[in-house]
Amino acid sequence: MDLFAVVFYLFAILIIGSATLMVFSKNIVHSAFALMFTLGGLAVFYALLYAGFVAVTQLLVYVGGILVLILFGVMLTTQGYFEKVKTRTVNLVPATIFTAIVGVLLISVFVSTDWTLAPLRDGESTMTALGELLMTDFMLPFQVAGVLLLLAMIGAVLMASRTRTPKSPGSSYGSPVSSPDSPDSSSQSPDSSSAGEESHKT
Amino acid sequence: MAEHIIESIFRFLPEIALTVTLVAAVVADLILKERNRNVAWVVLAGLVVTALLVLRQAGWNESIFSDMIAVDPFAVFFKMLLVIAGLFIVLFSVKSRELEQNITRIGEYYMLITGVIFGMFLMVGATNLLLMYLAFELTSISSYVLAGFTKSLRKSAEASMKYIIYGAVSSGFLIYGISMLVGITGAIDIYGVRDALQAGVEQQSALYVAVIMIIVGFSYKITAVPFHFWAPDVYEGAPVTITTFLATASKVAGFAMMIRFFRISFMESGALSVPGLDGFIAIVPWNIILAIFAALTMLAANLMALWQENIKRLLAYSSIAHAGFILMGLALLTDEGISAMMIYLAIYLFMNMGAFFVVLLVTNKLDSELISAYEGLGHRSPFLSVAMTIFLVALAGFPPTAGFIAKVYIFGATVSAGWIWLVAVAGLATIISLFYYIRVVRNMFLVDPEESSEPVILDYGSTAILVLLLIPVLLLGVYFTPIVTWAKDAVTMFGM
Numbered sequence: 001m002d003l004f005a006v007v008f009y010l011f012a013i014l015i016i017g018s019a020t021l022m023v024f025s026k027n028i029v030h031s032a033f034a035l036m037f038t039l040g041g042l043a044v045f046y047a048l049l050y051a052g053f054v055a056v057t058q059l060l061v062y063v064g065g066i067l068v069l070i071l072f073g074v075m076l077t078t079q080g081y082f083e084k085v086k087t088r089t090v091n092l093v094p095a096t097i098f099t100a101i102v103g104v105l106l107i108s109v110f111v112s113t114d115w116t117l118a119p120l121r122d123g124e125s126t127m128t129a130l131g132e133l134l135m136t137d138f139m140l141p142f143q144v145a146g147v148l149l150l151l152a153m154i155g156a157v158l159m160a161s162r163t164r165t166p167k168s169p170g171s172s173y174g175s176p177v178s179s180p181d182s183p184d185s186s187s188q189s190p191d192s193s194s195a196g197e198e199s200h201k202t
Numbered sequence: 203m204a205e206h207i208i209e210s211i212f213r214f215l216p217e218i219a220l221t222v223t224l225v226a227a228v229v230a231d232l233i234l235k236e237r238n239r240n241v242a243w244v245v246l247a248g249l250v251v252t253a254l255l256v257l258r259q260a261g262w263n264e265s266i267f268s269d270m271i272a273v274d275p276f277a278v279f280f281k282m283l284l285v286i287a288g289l290f291i292v293l294f295s296v297k298s299r300e301l302e303q304n305i306t307r308i309g310e311y312y313m314l315i316t317g318v319i320f321g322m323f324l325m326v327g328a329t330n331l332l333l334m335y336l337a338f339e340l341t342s343i344s345s346y347v348l349a350g351f352t353k354s355l356r357k358s359a360e361a362s363m364k365y366i367i368y369g370a371v372s373s374g375f376l377i378y379g380i381s382m383l384v385g386i387t388g389a390i391d392i393y394g395v396r397d398a399l400q401a402g403v404e405q406q407s408a409l410y411v412a413v414i415m416i417i418v419g420f421s422y423k424i425t426a427v428p429f430h431f432w433a434p435d436v437y438e439g440a441p442v443t444i445t446t447f448l449a450t451a452s453k454v455a456g457f458a459m460m461i462r463f464f465r466i467s468f469m470e471s472g473a474l475s476v477p478g479l480d481g482f483i484a485i486v487p488w489n490i491i492l493a494i495f496a497a498l499t500m501l502a503a504n505l506m507a508l509w510q511e512n513i514k515r516l517l518a519y520s521s522i523a524h525a526g527f528i529l530m531g532l533a534l535l536t537d538e539g540i541s542a543m544m545i546y547l548a549i550y551l552f553m554n555m556g557a558f559f560v561v562l563l564v565t566n567k568l569d570s571e572l573i574s575a576y577e578g579l580g581h582r583s584p585f586l587s588v589a590m591t592i593f594l595v596a597l598a599g600f601p602p603t604a605g606f607i608a609k610v611y612i613f614g615a616t617v618s619a620g621w622i623w624l625v626a627v628a629g630l631a632t633i634i635s636l637f638y639y640i641r642v643v644r645n646m647f648l649v650d651p652e653e654s655s656e657p658v659i660l661d662y663g664s665t666a667i668l669v670l671l672l673i674p675v676l677l678l679g680v681y682f683t684p685i686v687t688w689a690k691d692a693v694t695m696f697g698m
Binding site: 112113136138140 | 310344388411
């Protein structure tokens with residue numbers, strides 16, 4: 001067994017183990033840290049495949065950016081740092097059967113298939129080639145990804161921001177359509193009270 | 203390379219116009235006063251320009267941006283449908299009272315609508331697996347936000363949440379399937395996949411799993427039956443305008459992408475009736491699987507629609523059932539089947555938008571989405587009720603409306619391909635669907651209104667939009683040659 005295989009299996013076990021821990025942990029901070037090991041392990045995989053740029057991006061974006069953001073989010077939104085997540089397992093039997101079938105199917109397919117493999121090119125920097133491709137053959141997906149991120153960002157802000165319902169005559173259409181609970185008035189009050197708290201703090 | 207890119211950019215003008223509109227909507231939202239109307243006009247103008255640019259593309263048959271996306275009659279046909287849908291949705295939104303509550307965020311609403319149309323334009327043209335997935339996600343992510351746009355309403359928030367979860371799972375299936383397909387064939391565009399498959403694949407089992415996963419991913423977008431669970435809840439909870447958009451444009455784009463993918467990758471060029479892959483169809487009969495999907499979708503959705511009390515839910519099930527009718531065309535694996543699908547999709551767009559627009563107007567006036575609210579509407583607003591009756595008769599598929607023509611072509615194609623049992627199931631489903639469509643009509647005309655009820659009066663704008671939708675539904679029912687010729691010509695795809 002060469003060094004490559006040893007490193008691969010070591011990190012494969014790390015990735016699967018921490019992913020399992022992440023899913024099953026009831027503590028959200030533990031989950032976040034387990035996710036960090038999963039993402040970091042993936043970065044090692046990319047490095048093993050000589051995809052240096054992707055490995056660095058994986059570290060910077062996922063581990064450095066998204067994960068830290070998740071941790072900040074957890075810290076700022078929960079009361080205690082170690083609050084238990086309320087989870088409940090439903091449909092245990094059908095889910096288990098379905099997962100088992102899919103698992104067996106996928107494993108058997110992966111084992112039996114003769115995958116088309118690109119040759120491993122070591123010793124070259126992938127950066128130049130990647131940059132060139134992004135500006136030539138893959139220019140369109142590159143630009144489209146930009147639009148996608150713009151829309152996702154605006155959408156996220158839209159969903160997360162507080163609603164300020166105008167007091168103008170337009171809002172006379174108050175009660176929601178065929179829905180008895182009128183969340184407009186109920187959601188309004190906690191909003192205004194929390195806004196008041198904030199201004200009080202400052 | 204530079205020349206190719208510059209040339210490609212000039213072949214990509216409609217999409218660029220949409221992106222400019224998208225940015226213009228944001229800027230207009232910042233600087234214009236009385237925002238609802240004005241941003242809507244900016245987007246409307248942008249869509250008109252886009253439509254003109256799409257018209258200029260008629261007859262082109264090219265592949266641009268290094269085989270990323272095709273500009274061919276097939277794509278142009280669908281782009282035209284999508285831009286028409288977009289124009290109507292913006293007009294609906296101006297008339298919607300539901301959205302007026304969220305007037306402060308309306309700029310983002312129109313911006314996201316433009317974004318969804320941009321994503322759909324890419325979906326109908328994309329020939330590269332990476333771009334296909336990106337376009338799929340672009341459409342989905344903007345739709346999640348739009349479904350929850352009136353987020354202070356509990357139902358809307360619930361709709362958005364369900365949509366995100368189902369959407370994430372299905373796009374997971376799609377990308378997993380695509381990744382396996384890339385692993386088997388080593389190609390990243392559908393032409394490469396076709397060549398690799400024609401050269402022969404030794405490992406069939408991985409190919410089957412990949413194709414099944416890709417079918418699951420698409421089925422979610424077009425709401426075929428085992429993967430339709432999200433649709434009724436999302437359609438009920440989302441604002442009516444967005445429900446209309448999801449039930450029409452989103453489905454049209456999903457079908458277009460599915461047709462292009464299956465036709466180019468898995469069917470031999472030219473003669474569709476002969477499966478391109480020796481052994482591909484022999485071991486697993488894909489067309490029978492698709493036919494069973496279609497049959498299940500038609501029957502299950504129509505049966506479930508019988509019990510609905512909410513008109514949006516009823517139309518949601520009806521639109522799922524229509525997806526079943528359309529899917530019949532794909533199972534045939536013939537050019538005739540595909541052109542029948544295109545005719546159906548074009549007509550479906552108008553009749554479904556019409557029905558939803560009536561729902562929007564009734565909700566505006568009566569604050570209710572229940573079918574019982576339609577009792578006596580025929581006396582309170584004869585024009586609205588007659589319009590709704592025409593749309594419902596069209597959806598049921600009876601003459602003299604366009605819905606009849608749509609059904610005739612898809613049934614005819616199915617019969618001539620020899621699928622008699624499938625036509626029998628479709629006929630049964632049509633008869634079942636008649637019950638719930640007629641129930642609404644009966645409520646409108648045969649039930650007397652309450653004593654206190656006042657006549658419902660429409661403004662001129664709404665009447666005009668309604669007439670604009672009625673014209674194609676009625677005209678295409680008697681003079682259908684143009685749409686049929688156009689659809690038959692538009693079967694041409696780049697690389698066939």
